[in-house]
Amino acid sequence: MSSHTNKPRVRRRRVFYIPGYDPIHPRRYRELYRKESQAQAEVSGYEISISPKSGEGPYGWHVRSRQDGADVEADIDVLVWSDIVRDSMSNSIPATYLQLLRTAWTYTGSGALWRLMRLRKGPVIAALYPVAMLIVQLAVALLVAWAVASLLWSVAGWLALVPAIATAFALLHWFRKIDNRLFAYYLMHDYAYSAAQKGAVPAELKTRLRAFTSHIRHALETDVDEVLVVGHSSGAHLGVTVLADLIREGGLPDDRPALSFLTLGQVGPMVSFLPKAEDLRTDLQFLSEQPDITWVDVSAPGDGCAFALCDPVGVSGVATDQKRWPLVLSAAFTQTLSPERWQELRWRFFRLHFQYLCAFDRPKDYDYFRITAGPLTLGQRFDGRAPSKSRIEQPISKYKSVRR
Incomplete structure (x- = not known):
């Protein structure tokens, strides 16, 4: 795991959430977090509340939580590209x-x-x-x-x-x-x-991703205990590019918060399998080799909109002998949702694609609100955890070229 695995428990955290292709205002994610965090807290027996964000920067909110005897504060920012989506x-x-x-x-x-x-x-x-x-x-x-x-x-x-x-x-x-x-x-x-560009990043999106990188770099210069980047759906492979650029631009100093990356319901192969996706394949390969991050990829076979348990690095054909990440885990909807809840949701495909951000009535080790507002870093939470046995790692993509 990351070299930051053994750091003390988290008291303050910065979270950056990168949405998928979604034209909706980011307040939708705030309200989803408020509602679902309360539901999960009732099931799991901890306390959590949200309040308006103070200060400037991206749209976000402040979280206070008491879990496992520890008080934790988190500032969650949404890295918005919904205007690009709408256009x-x-x-x-x-x-x-x-x-x-x-x-x-x-x-x-x-x-x-x-x-x-x-x-x-x-x-x-x-x-x-x-x-x-x-x-x-x-x-x-x-x-x-x-x-x-x-x-x-x-x-x-x-x-x-x-x-x-x-x-x-x-x-x-x-x-x-x-x-x-x-x-x-x-x-x-x-x-x-x-x-549209056969996997190449559009110019307007490339500019926005550079701004995302700047926000995260600034957070790494503060006195929080963990900086956690969460990418959902298309936001997962955008997060790969953002973090790869961040590390390339100057590396990561030793005296910094733990840097963690959580990808949820990723659809990366829809892009990385295209002929001109060299930049994304390069970023996947680069990030998978980094020793100073923790990258956990969570999906579920019950999510019909995601490439469930497909290692985005492996299936894209860019894994090397130095590959460390991601740790591919299953949210196992049929086990973490009660039979009644599963029957209610199983045919609501788009709702299930957002289940990673929601409450589970039979939670196991994946709990979005423990990860974003609990006292353990992502590395600490999944330290020693074996990857899913049913993950797919063999290279499938026809196009495997990367930039040297």
């Missing part, structure tokens, strides 16, 4: 269908899709879902348009095409309006954003 989702309906064609070609033409299918079926199905749903929506709109044109043809002739086309566009706009229930456009924009 990428502002395409018209025709532009979205063009994105569909380009994204499908990127994954199939490069061979990445066939390799991804050898990992986990769930996230591949999730990736194919928006393609199928958008095609179905277009087919329905065209079928209704044909019916309208057929009905009016004998009366209006070619003019019947005017109401037919108008009806088709109205239907497509209605489908987009209810996308908060269908998620077809949302997921299409998500995959299209990653695939």
Whole structure:
């Protein structure tokens, strides 16, 4: 484990949360933390409360907790890129269908899709879902348009095409309006954003990641006991890049807080398997070899939107003999949720993708609120813990190039 494993218990912690591809205001994460931390505290028998953040910097909140006889304070900041997400989702309906064609070609033409299918079926199905749903929506709109044109043809002739086309566009706009229930456009924009440059980091996101690195470096210069970076979903591989850049830019001084990295429900192979993802593959390899961090990757086979128990370094084909990380663990939803709770959630795929940030009614060693507000560093909490036996480590990606 990290060289900081044996440090005294944590009294003060800085947490930086990197969301996935999400256009929602970060207050959503504050309210989720407030609600779910109270639920977990009732189950696990500790005390926890949140209050507004003081001072400047990213959006966040302050946490106080008493666990295992220790009082702990934590400041949690959300490293926001939701504005970039919103801008990428502002395409018209025709532009979205063009994105569909380009994204499908990127994954199939490069061979990445066939390799991804050898990992986990769930996230591949999730990736194919928006393609199928958008095609179905277009087919329905065209079928209704044909019916309208057929009905009016004998009366209006070619003019019947005017109401037919108008009806088709109205239907497509209605489908987009209810996308908060269908998620077809949302997921299409998500995959299209990653695939737009075949795995290379877009310029506007690269600039934002440099700002994230600066925030974390500043925290490492304070007198807290641990700096914990949490990356969820797409935020997991963004966190890899941020921390790799941070260490490369000047290393990590000995006199500093413990530096920990927790990745949850990662979808890294969707990017690292693409031909121009050399930067990400380089960062994965580099970070996996670092002795002065702790990197724990948590996922669950019950999460159909994540590449569950797939070692992001190993499956990307960039593991070396010096690889130390990540420690791949299962949140084991079928064991850590009661049968009643599991039955309630098992078909709510997007809700399950956020379960890592929520309460478990039969918790085991993974507890998000003990990790973010408890008295142990991430390294101390999982010291000596064996990785999941069912993890997937063999190299699958066709593209394994890294920058030297």
